[in-house]
Amino acid sequence: MSYTADFQGRTHRVAVNTMGSPAAVRVDETTHEVDFTPIVGGLFSLLVGGRSFEVDVVEEGEGVLAIWVEGELHQIEFEEEGRLRRKAARAGDKGRGGPQTIVAPMPGKVVKLLVASGQEVTSGQGIIVIEAMKMENELKAAGPGVVKEIKVQEGAGVGGGEILVVIE
């Protein structure tokens, strides 16, 4: 079975050619012989051409895996080849230049608004500073746009998931 795997802005092709022990797995142009043995929960022991790795796999969403190897976290989006591309479908939903919302990631307090209504913002620009867990955090615009609506005031308490700012 073949997958496309998006990781850090690059798309890889990963194919599981034979199962069993060892399995043959091709990543892009390289084929690995892999012994993949479950230990407990999401923990697996991998022997890759004699090299041993401990790997933790957590499923964060459909096909979205958080994979922990030797102190590094890899967030990878897998997709079975031949299936309808989720990403393409989603991009269609969103549409280009659609509204984006800045959402409070957790309950906290609005420390500072960095933009005004009607202001043009660029991708990555700081929009609002909220305080949670004793720390101030700047929430940023995911893409360029114009601030359409500011739903909170400085000093206000906000709940987790609450929409703070709408950018169009």
Add this chain to the structure above:
Amino acid sequence: MFNKILIANRGEIAVRVIRACREMGIAAVAIYSEADRTALHVRLADEAYLIGPPPSAQSYLNVDRIIEAAKTAGAKAIHPGYGFLSENPEFALRCEQERLVFIGPSSQAIRAMGGKTAGRSLAAKAGVPVVPGTTRELSDQEVLQAVKEIGLPVVIKAIAGGGGKGMRIVSTEADLAGAIRAARSEASSSFGNPAVYVERYLGGARHIEMQILADGKGHVVYLGERECSLQRRHQKVVEESPSPFVDADLRSRMGEAAVKLAKAAAYTNAGTMEFLVDSGRNFYFLELNARLQVEHPVTEMVTGLDLVKEQIRIAAGEPISVRQDDIRLRGHAIECRIYAEDPFNNFMPSPGKIHTLRNPSGPGVRVDSGIYEGCEVPIYYDPIVSKLVAWGRDRDEAIRRMRRALAEYVILGVKTSIPFHRRILSDPQVLAGEIHTQFLESWLAKGMAEAKGNLAEIALVAGALYLHTKKPSGRGSAGQGGPAESPWKLAARQEAVRRR
């Protein structure tokens, strides 16, 4: 000696104090908020009392409820840990009035050293060098005047400041008015006090601090320094002892200055004098931390002392267990603060349930942790989850051990700063010990390196095999069910039975 101590704190530091109590045969009393019923410190304590709803102001800062819990439990002393009420002179005073021993300095000593300008004046009087600047609160006009005398760049600081809040560095005159306004407003909202003063800004300096112990019998010793220059937003990230920059001569000069200052302030218990050290090995007193520090384990690892036990002994009226001549620094220790935050997303706090936890171990590794597999990291408190400490014969071995331990450490369910630490401890300048207080900020501004290609390849292989072998029914959550009974509690109970 006390037979029971209440610990007015939570998380890893409460667990740390419980450990010292247990080794001394003292019963440990925990307090907890409604968010912390299942927290590790509650599980490990001998007794535990609910003190209020989750927000700190109604629980871990609630003086009345904490005093009440101490009386209900029959505890004779209170250990405040760090943060929360640890440096609050009113709390120390209240303990004194209620005939509870506050395990820390007296309320007068906290007050004498508490405000930043009070500490500066006392240091100057004791002949300890301070960063050039003013020693009292200033009006806006006086700030402008002071800047003319001191010269730019300067730093405007809140008198009641801490944790980098109410602090602004100014390098051009044009920015001055705005910086004063910003510092005052931040100080006002964070500490309820808009008072500011001015210091010369020492660019490229190191933050090096000296640990002291002082008993009520006139003995004051210094336990060597900690290098804490690796900071982000004025918060320490990695600490080590000894400092790669401090030689024996500088160590004894700084140590003697710290002792002199502690004596001048009639200071007792454990304390830390923070200094800025410039490239010419001149040192300037910054402030005194009148409590146990987060980073105290690195001093414990190189001195072999248990600082919490020393604190408890001193509070009970006993002398410090060592003299200055007995103190030798052996090897090198380094600490990484592990936070529940996402280093790849602007260090956003990452509360939630920890569904997988595997602690590192092996030679020279110590984990001071407040978490367990299946626990929640609540949204209400500081996101520190543990401190990973490595000891080696020298700095190189300590760093290699730390990197090895970081690779063994698995915390899943929340994002953590583990990958951040791995990158810091691979940087050539950090390895060479060439660091200063702005180093990490400029290092971060360059952007963090991505994971090495080799590990990404393994992750891709594992992910594909995982999906390939996955049962269509889906996987349950990773809850394994922890051990039914804490082995510590069993041991303590057996001990209690033996004592009877």
